Amino acid sequence: MIYIKSPEEIELVRRASDLVSRTLAEVAKWVKPGVTTFQLDTVAREFILDNGGKPACLGYHGFPGTLCIEVNETVVHGFPSQYVLKEGDIVGTDCVVELDGYNGDSCYTFAVGDIDPKVMALLETTRESLYKGIDAARAGKRVGDIGNAVQSFCEHHGYSVVREMCGHGIGKSMHEDPEVPNYGRKGIGPVLKPGMCICIEPMINMGSKNIVFGDDGWQTRTKDRKPSAHFEHTVVITEDKPEILTTFSYIEEVLGDRKF
Ligand code: MF3
Ligand code: CO
DSSP states (O other): OOOOOOHHHHHHHHHHHHHHHHHHHHHHTTOSTTOBHHHHHHHHHHHHHHTTOEESSTTGGGOOOSEEEEETTBOSOOOOOSOBOOTTOEEEEEEEEEETTEEEEEEEEEEOSSOOHHHHHHHHHHHHHHHHHHHTOOTTSBHHHHHHHHHHHHHHTTOEEOSSOOEEEOSSSSSEEEEEOSSOOTTOSSBOOTTOEEEEOOEEESSOSOEEEOTTSSOEEETTOOOEEEOBEEEEOOSSSOEEOSOSHHHHHHHTTOOO
8 A cells, every 4th residue: 555645744754754763973083993883872862762662663664773884794674783893894774763653764874984995985876876867756657666776787887786775665664565675677667656655775786796694594695705886865756856855965065075
């Protein structure tokens, strides 16, 4: 069941999305060698609570963090831990905030100090693929057009697209219909309509597309242990071009000259 949101509901998703965007910028201030991923999680949780929001991942089906932490080969849903970030790592921080009953969801993959130029290229392509997907999210088009845009761009650059996890609708729940795969064919899947709020979140691997699930049922990593990158925006379909409700601009202010 796909819920079309009223302008009032879209405003609420917009506000939750703004808070999650500002939360990730707080996290950005702490991403450096020597910091644990548990510290990043604490920064995010406190910022959300101080701003009247609820860390929506915390306790969701038993998930133990405010952030999903994705270090290097971790694809998604990694747990915050005592792992100490080191120069050359990448770390994805995926966060959902609930504010006044509505959710916003975003993810950014950061570089810890200087990283391998090849990994930098993976981050660049993955972030760009998110915007390719968003640009395809037009009223009258279909969900498959989004996935096709992401997949063709990433595969053209020699990367592979994770199949097991997808983007999703968002609103009162963090995961609503439709599923939004990052792969697929043009012209298939549900029709996009104005007022639909969706999360587009390419998870892109440097090596093969295969992933493995940990015994905890959550944490996933690439099978070949090569790095994986992940970026996500919450978007609303309009009559015209899609409106991006989350933003990386707060993160970019913090990063300054750093690219990721
Ligand atoms: N953006 C992630 C997703 O859509 C957030 C997951 S939160 C968790 O799957 F609680 F499920 F971990
Ligand atoms: Co999501």
